Amino acid sequence: MDPDNELPPNLQIGNKNVMVVNDSGSRRKSEKKKQKCKKSQLTTCTDELSMDHIDMVSVEIGKDWKRLCRQLDMTEADIEQLQFDYYASGLYEIMYQGIQRWIQRNGRAANIKTIAEALWEIDRDDIALRLRGQSQE
Template sequence: MTTIEEIEDAGLTTDARPQAPRDKNEETNNAIEDNIAEEKSREPQTTQIPKSIYKRPKQSKPKIPKTSPIANIINIANCNGVHIGKSISYNIQKPPGKFDDKERNYVKTESINKLLNCTEQVTRDHIMFVSSHVGEGWKDIGRLLNYSDGQIYQFEEVNIVRGLKEVVYQLLLDWIQNEPETATIARLTNVLWDAKQEDVVQRFSKKFVV
C-alpha cells in the first residue's frame, strides 16, 4: 500500500486531505436518526382537515310574524234581550212557608171541622197514627207548637236512627206530657192544617171521627 509520504517523494500531488477518525457515538446517532426517518416515511400520510369543516351549521330560528291585537266591534241597534256568551239559568223557588196562601187541594169537610173544634185530650194512639203519616214539613209542626229550632234539631239527632216516624212521635209525646192542658185534638188538628199536613188531617178525621 502506498503511503502519502511515498507519493510526495515521487513528486505526485493530491487534493485529498486526511479525515479525522469518526466517533463511534456519532455514527450510532446517525444510524438511529436514519432509522427514525425511514420509519416515518413508511407511516401512512394523514391529512389534517381544517376544524372549520366540523363546525355545525347554525340553525336559524323561524321568525314569528308579529301580530297586532285585533278587536271586533259589533254594533247592535234596535234589539231587545241580546245575550253574548254562555247562558246560565237560575231556577229559584220560594220555599214553602208555614202560612203560604197557595191554593190547597183539600177542603175542610164536616169530619175535619169536628176535629178542629174537639176539646178532647190527645192520646198516644192519636200521635202514633199522626206520626206515621207526617212527611216533609214536619219541622213546621214543632215550630207551631212553640219548639225552637235547637230543640227540633235535638229531637232529630237523638231519634233519626229509628226513622222520621220516631222523631215526630217523640216530639208530640213531649208536647202532650209537658202541656197536657193545651194538648187537645183541636190544637193538634189546627197545627197539622197550618203546617200543610192536610192529608194527615183528612186521614185523622176518617180514623177517629164517627
C-alpha cells in the same frame, strides 16, 4: 223539520228512567195545587190525643215534621235535640217523641183540636181531617 231547531233526543236509561237533554223549560209540570179544606171542617174535639192519633200523625207527616214542630211552638233547639236523639230510629220515632214532648209541656192544651189546627196551618189538612175521623169513632 229544520235541523237547526231540532233538539237532541231524550236519553232513556232502563224501562222507566228518562233524562231530558237540553230542555229549554218550555214543558211545565201541570200540577194542580191541592185545595185546602176550610178550617171549620176540622175537628172541634178537645180530647187528649190517643196513641192511635199520635201514631197516625207520626206515620203520615213525612218531610213536614219540622214545620209541624215549629207550628207547635217548639224551638229550633228542641227540634235539633229530637233529631240528634232519635235520628238512628227514623223519622217516625222523631215525630212520635216530638209529640210526646209537646204533650208533656202543654198538658190539656195539647189536644186533638190543637194539633189538627197546626196541621192545617202547614197545609197538611189531609192528616187533620183524618184526626177528625178518628176522634168521631
